[in-house]
Amino acid sequence: MTQLMKYVCETCGSDNVSTEAYVDWDTSKQAWILDELVCEGIDWCSDCSEDTTLDYVPVTDLRTIAEYTIAKEKANDAARTNPSG
Numbered sequence: 136m137t138q139l140m141k142y143v144c145e146t147c148g149s150d151n152v153s154t155e156a157y158v159d160w161d162t163s164k165q166a167w168i169l170d171e172l173v174c175e176g177i178d179w180c181s182d183c184s185e186d187t188t189l190d191y192v193p194v195t196d197l198r199t200i201a202e203y204t205i206a207k208e209k210a211n212d213a214a215r216t217n218p219s220g
């Protein structure tokens with residue numbers, strides 16, 4: 136199984152975090168598409184409501200791993216029943 140990873144707040148350990156990135160507008164998808172992360176950008180923790188530094192750590196929470204696995208299975212099932220996607 137793939138080792139799931141997450142970014143967490145260095146201060147409180149929460150994964151309720153954000154970082155700065157450039158996004159490109161895509162008219163056909165009607166959405167902003169991630170281009171790249173801003174080098175030396177500001178990282179933010181919504182739980183601390185402060186700038187923070189992020190740690191990149193393995194996910195050990197079984198519920199999160201289960202939710203990821205179920206979502207992936209559903210996506211695979213959808214791809215099988217609707218190959219044109």
Ligand SMILES: [Zn+2]
Pocket residue numbers: 144145146147148149180181182183184187
């Ligand atoms: Zn925090």
